[in-house]
Amino acid sequence: MEGKLSAVAKSLKPSPIQELSLLAQRCNAINLAEGFPDFPAPLRIKHAAIQAINSDFNQYAHVQGICDHVANKMKHIHGLDVDPATDIVICCGQTEAFAATMFAIINPGDEVILFDPSFETYDTCITMAGGVPVYVSLEPPCWTLDADKLMKSFTSRTKAIVLNSPHNPTGKVFTQDELEIIAGACRTWDSLAVTDEVYEHIIYDNEKHISLAKLPGMQRRTIITSSLSKTFSVTGWRIGWAIAPSCIASAIRNIHVKLTDSAPAPFQEAALTALTSSPEYFETLKNDYLKKRDFIVELLESVGFDFKFKPKGSFFLFVKLPDSCTLSDVEFVEKLIKQAGVVAVPGRGFFHQVAEKSQTAVCYQDRYIRFAYCKSNATLNAAAQKIKRLFNKGFSADC
Ligand SMILES: Cc1ncc(COP(=O)(O)O)c(C=O)c1O
Structure with missing residues (x-):
């Protein structure tokens, strides 16, 4: 067999x-x-999910309110203008948002830069989409980025770089200088960046989460992926999103619909409550x-x-x-x-x-x-x- x-x-x-x-x-x-x-x-978001089921939010759905909240958040926290009608795709967690993004941007043989070590699922998704992962090691003990190594890893075949900050497994938060190096390389090589920001709210010691999209010239070449999973302790709900320039978002949306149709409807409804949580x-x-x-x-x-x-x-x-x-x-x-x-x-x-x-x-x-x-x-x-x-x-x- x-x-x-x-x-x-x-x-x-x-x-x-x-x-x-x-x-x-x-x-x-x-x-x-x-x-x-x-x-x-949190109790209030569990109640919202139960209420959604009891109110029969149980069919295929796209809850546009999530996109409105996410767009507001991007403006409020990062100062980024995102059109909720065209630039956001609700997916089944960051995992699906990332996989759909890979299928949306990779042609066979395209190279995608990953940091080493990194979260296990990225390279598999890249390979399944026909891409070739190219690794740049972060230097222990502090997992620092070597600018020369990074620059040498970009080629004319580079389609994108993946950035996960705060970082699994190390807990590293990329510094502003490191983000500038990454952004500079993307601009020089006309490369996309795909960020995984699922730990954006779990950050210590006065560190601040900076989205790579915020750096000059980066919003038009960045796909941000994130989710409710870690911030609201609901990894089983499978609600996440991709934020991208409208043409890329539209491709991700088409792939998402073919893969899963839609994220779980009652949990999308409950996401509206989660996303309005107090500071x-x-x-x-x-x-x-x-x-x-x-x-x-x-x-x-x-x-x-x-x-x-x-x-x-x-x-x-x-x-x-x-x-x-x-x-x-x-x-x-x-x-x-x-x-x-x-x-x-x-x-x-x-x-x-x-x-x-x-x-x-x-x-x-x-x-x-x-x-x-x-x-x-x-x-x-x-x-x-x-x-x-x-x-x-x-x-x-x-x-
Ligand atoms: C870096 C990182 N990204 C994504 C995920 C999965 O996120 P989601 O539950 O939204 O698919 C995890 C889960 O451990 C993770 O550590």
Whole structure:
């Protein structure tokens, strides 16, 4: 039967992360792996969704009010003029917005620049659309952008660059200088930019989210993708959007309609309530996540991890194993699951370039662990106790 599969299907391999997920389920491990909250979504938006279902908003739908709110927000927060009638497409989460964007802009052989490490789904979407991912590594420990490396990665075949800030997995927020370098390269090479801004409201230490589209000459060449998922703790609702110049938005809309017809109607209705949340809602979200970040950084420091870089946004920590630990990321996570009953993600799945092997055999791309702290305080406390107990038992010596 395998012979019947398409080349695309055959090229998609299960990652070590999937195998570890199964092990974690068997061991009933506390989940610090996956990027979804385990605490309740805001009551008022849940009520809005229930009311929408009870009012029979249950058929295919396009809720134009979402576009109006998103356009207002772009004006209010970023000073960008976006036409809600033509420039916004409601999709099934950022994931579909991104995939539809790739199908809208990529011709076979077009190159798309990605930073390394990066969120896993981008390269698959690019490849499925016939494009070729080109990687530019961010330099550890602070995941800085090397302007020369970036410039060298652009060619006449470059169709777009993908920018995710705040960044999964590292928690990096790209600086204004870095954004200017990216914008300059896009202008020089007449390239598009596709941004993933799902963590725009989860940002710390007085950092400010700047949309790349705001930089001179960039709005006309930028497709912004985002969603309700992370900001409102509703990753299962599947409501997101793409914002683009009208001709590109129209192509994304056509593809979205062919792929899924429309995003879930009752949740689109409830999005109207979410998008009118008070400024206090966003402030509380940020402050709550800041406390969780500090809690988990402190915990990991207390058992021997060294934070050369503290995340400035998103709800992930991407941290190198202590030097005393000679295990690879996968071996470490396997032990964490079996011996502590906690699961995190081995970092290697986020790196795409061929690893540079060091003499000690384990390359730096195999030494990072991603912890997700989008969890209730009860979950984080329980995980902390288990992790401490494990390290007190001599886990580090065991490494
Ligand atoms: C960087 C990034 N983009 C997009 C998504 C998925 O967003 P959505 O639920 O809107 O599809 C995730 C989920 O983990 C993410 O980390």
